[in-house]
Amino acid sequence: MKVPAAGETLGAEEVARLRAGMALQMDHYGGGRLPFVCLQAKGLVQHMAALEGPDAGRVVEVLDASGGYASACLGAGHPRMQEALRDGLERTGYVTDELGSLERTLLLEGLFGPQGLWADRFPGSAYHASGRNSGSEGLELALRLVLESNFDRRRMAPKPERAERRTILAFEGAWHGWTQGLVSLLNRRHYRLGIPLPPVEGPAGLDVQFLPFGEFEHLETFFAEHGRKLAGVFVEPIQGDAGILVPPAGYLRRLAALCREHEVLLVADEVLTFAKTGRFFGMTDAEGPIPTDITVIGKSLGMGVVSTSMVIARRELSVRSSGAVSTSDLRPLTSAVLRSGIQYLSGEGLVERTGPLGEQLRAQLRKDVAQAFPEVFQEVRGLGYMNGIELTERAAGNLGKLRARLLDAGIFVEFMAGAGRRSRGLRYLFPAMRIAPPLIAGEADLQEMVARIQRGVRTFVESGS
Template identity: 75%
Template sequence: MRTPAPGGSLAPADLERLRAGQALQMDHYGGGRLPFVSLQARGLVQHMVPLEGESAGQVLEVLDASGGYASACLGAAHPCLQPAFREGLERGYVTDELGSLERTLLLEELFGPGGRWADRFPGGEYHASGRNSGSEGLELALRLVLESGFDRRRLTAKVGREARRTVLAFEGAWHGWTGGLVPLLNRRHYRLGLPLPGTEPPFGLDVAFLPFGEAALLERFFAEQGSKLSAVIVEPIQGDAGILVPPPGYLRRLAALCREHDVLLVADEVLTFAKTGRFFAMTDEEGPIPTDVTVIGKSLGMGAVSTSMVIARRELTVRPSGAVSTSDLRPLTCALMRSGLRYLAEERLIERAGALGTELRERLRRDVVEAFPALFQEVRGQGYMNGVELTERASHGLSRLRQRLLEAGVFVEFMAGAGRRSHGLRYLFPAMRVAPPLIANDEDLRRIVERIREGTRRFVEAGP
């Protein structure tokens, strides 16, 4: 298929071929899938064509402000990954049953003496496992929690842990669609009609929910229910809820409460990893906030592979063969991670995202929120992980707004919002997520905001 330059048009037969290909893929959006196709990409720039409307088949230049569900931190076709593909393939395809040179090099670089993350996760105290996706990583984290209270010899709950059957999660959280994780989501739409794990003692799992970031409610819950808790699972910044940033001190106090009450703390950093101006969002002015299990993903695969990593205290394990995985840190995946992480560190892209993210939020506030107060309420975030909350009026036209933004040359995603929350807290509407790849510089961010503003203007002028 010949790919024209932006402004050109596909041949009619090529356009029909793309429509047919789109129809062959299962639609996960209930008919709301975007009618656009990406033809090619490099860096932040994607060449897309609309499949419908007057401009169907015309090639558009689109700036990516989403990074593929926030996974492509290096954008598309980054040159630092190309040698890693070759080297990783030449290392073989060994599974977790065998050791691997490439796996050794990666883990040594991260957790060995002087390793990149050894101050947070020293190798003598933590070990790591790889999975295909963030959801799979969080399933393993939940397995580690459950196994920590299980006596494998007697095949029953450990003495003294029988009453600890509750996991604390947070309203509006997103941890994944898989069966073990659905109970951790408080929204009925995600749970009803699906089979849930049994709740019969002594092995059942109960889940309690609190609004995120409310310190007084957290203190009261631990005072009343701490003895029944086995674990807390938390996103340090809530993603699907609309990029909710907790108040200063909240996460450190949560970690302290977990230690005081002998409760495991699981940090879901699948989305926040490498986005907030630091590798890990479980960090404050005092330094790393301790966790028992941390799950990272998305950016870890550099946009080239889907992968995740579970980093857990060494005493947390599973029964023999209970966590075997075909794709546990295979050589190719390790080579890509190692090359990408080294590039991020050497170019100081993580740190740059902290400072530039502050400027990005200011531009979004001034040029988007204040310019269109009937459509947007506020901007929130850290680093390159930012959300612009919609008003109720705008949320009803979300799909049309997104299409206008694409036509204006910018690709963003929209988060569901936390919706109706307990304890009288205000309703949280969907939010536009602006999470560009880390390679985006100041000029790129300026152009992204300009195109968001232009797409919003077109949406307003088009009317209902």
């Protein structure tokens, strides 16, 4: 199929073919998928066509402010990734984790070796790493590591001194993935009901408790009352699906200190925050790195080219023999892509510049979007290139129309569910528009994104939606 230029129109047969192709893919959105198709992309620009309505088939140029679930940090078709794929296919091979690999060695040595990029946080003498296909699989392995730390593999029974530690602390509104093992870490009925969950009682029981995110008093009280029963804590440095919730200063460091004090494993879910907060890791504050026992990174780690994640854990944490074998554990080609991409991000300073550029972006969003349309938005939150604008209750009921108007204005954004109803008397949190552009977006790109968001929202308001 020849792709028409922006402003031109696909033929009726081509539209019908694209509709049929979309119908062949399982719909995970309950009939709420957007009736648009991406025809081609380069950098931040995507050429899309509507599949429904009076403009069906019309090709529009769309600026990407989402990065494909915030994963395509180098946009589409980046030359560095083309080079990495060509080189990797030609020379790296495909051995599994049962054998060593030169490319895997180069990647891990460059990250965790004595002079490694992340050696100050994760020295190879104290940490080791494993690769997985996705963030969900990475968090599944993290959960296994926590549970097996309480297990005596020789006796095949819980360690007597850790037998009471069957509680996991998670946070309201969190999103760690929707595989069966992780559903228990979500406090949302929509994802939990009808899905078999681990039993709470018995030696293999798992009790998950939830707290509102970012509240010091509730955290202190919980550890004082339940610290001796805790096995692990799962936390996002910035809550993504809850609406880009940034914790107050000192909260994450205090959480880490409480975990050390009570001998609790701290798991940082950095699948979304990786490389987007002005630093590679969101578990960082003015004092420097915040210590964790397990850190899971993903999304931008794959540069938008491969779907992958990495679990970085203290060396004493592991699972029973063959219990974590994965077909995809840092295959050589994946390692080549990661190594080349991380070197590029670091060498070009793309991660660091998201700090000041993100501040400018939020200032523009507050002035030109949130304050300009108070009937649609109520709060701007974020850090670096992770930004959210919470909707009002009225606007949240018209998300489909809002997204269509934004696409018509040439901008693609994603929407987060929001934390919803929270405990302890905290206010309801409605869905939020997420602006998490690829890291290649510069100042002019961000300004254009805001301008297009503003145009789309204005059309939405003027249409009486």
